[in-house]
Amino acid sequence: MAYSDKVLDHYQNPRNVGSLDKESNDVGTGVVGAPECGDVMKLQIKVSDDGKIIDAKFKTYGCGSAIASSSLATEWLKGTSVDAAAEIKNTQIVEELSLPPVKIHCSVLAEDAIKAAIDDWKAKNGKKTEEK
Amino acid sequence: MIHVPAPDAFAVFGVARTLDLDEPELELRYLKLSRDCHPDHNRAQTSTDCVAVLQRSAEINDAWNVLRDPWRRARALLEAESQGVLNRNKKLDPMFLMEALELAEEVAHADSDGQEVLTKKLNAAIDADYQALRADVAKADFDTAAKRVHQSHYHLKALHDLEAKS
Incomplete structure (x- = not known):
């Protein structure tokens, strides 16, 4: 089974790889893992005073789909609002990257990472996290 | 495809559910169990019996691959103790x-x-x-x-x- 061209593109030219200062108050960090495959994904957002995501970075240790999912997520996050970011669903990532069923958990990981980063930023800035 | 849950590997081998299995002893047990399923030793005659023996043989092989690896053994032990x-x-x-x-x-x-x-x-x-x-x-x-x-x-x-x- 082959990876889609979009996955390959993100895998070979990942966007926004790197780190933001996790101690900074305007940065939210999410680190999530998929123990069954030994993947780790770190996703960070930098948020402006008016709740816009002005920067996003990721580091992922895992398969091509996990890297592509997090790379795509950072592209989508940049320039959007925190509220809109919270609405990103793994199914959108699956669709955009044409992920096969066995790789859906990679997109779930990316969604979890986005939520964890938002929660971290909210906790730092005294905002209540919505009950799930 | 029908998913048949893997039986408890410890039960298949008839050994105590413990992390510290004696590995040489485990291998002897594997050989003995496999031999019992071998057509030269097993007198299954009807096709139903033959299928049962074949299935038993597959279970033994699967269980062996689980038990011989300390980490897979650990996973099997945890699942057997507390499902999920x-x-x-x-x-x-x-x-x-x-x-x-x-x-x-x-x-x-x-x-x-x-x-x-x-x-x-x-x-x-x-x-x-x-x-x-x-x-x-x-x-x-x-x-x-x-x-x-x-x-x-x-x-x-x-x-x-x-x-x-x-």
């Missing part, structure tokens, strides 16, 4: 995951001297994981044990990546 325990404990501490990410980077960038140091460090970490796992199981703390198994997977994977480099 591995699935319930997949959320790992972010601090640990951060370390796992740093470790993966170290592995990716290690030169040959660094590889040697890292191999030692990882082997020590994996040994420590298993010791801790024994203690968790002895206390019947299967949730902590399941987390431990998941964490060790990151160490095992890092070691595997390191070996693949050289």
Whole structure:
């Protein structure tokens, strides 16, 4: 089974790889893992005073789909609002990257990472996290 | 495809549910169980009996592959003690995951001297994981044990990546 061209593109030219200062108050960090495959994904957002995501970075240790999912997520996050970011669903990532069923958990990981980063930023800035 | 849940490997072998199986003894047991299924020794005549023997034989092989590997054995033990325990404990501490990410980077960038140091460090970490796992199981703390198994997977994977480099 082959990876889609979009996955390959993100895998070979990942966007926004790197780190933001996790101690900074305007940065939210999410680190999530998929123990069954030994993947780790770190996703960070930098948020402006008016709740816009002005920067996003990721580091992922895992398969091509996990890297592509997090790379795509950072592209989508940049320039959007925190509220809109919270609405990103793994199914959108699956669709955009044409992920096969066995790789859906990679997109779930990316969604979890986005939520964890938002929660971290909210906790730092005294905002209540919505009950799930 | 029909999913048939794998039977408890310890039950298939008829051995006690413990992490510390005597490995030579386990192998003898495997040979004995396999021999009993072999057509030269087994007098199954009807086709129903033959299918049953074949199935038993497949179960024995699967169980052997689980029991001979300490980490797969641990997973089987935890599932047998508390069904679904591995699935319930997949959320790992972010601090640990951060370390796992740093470790993966170290592995990716290690030169040959660094590889040697890292191999030692990882082997020590994996040994420590298993010791801790024994203690968790002895206390019947299967949730902590399941987390431990998941964490060790990151160490095992890092070691595997390191070996693949050289």
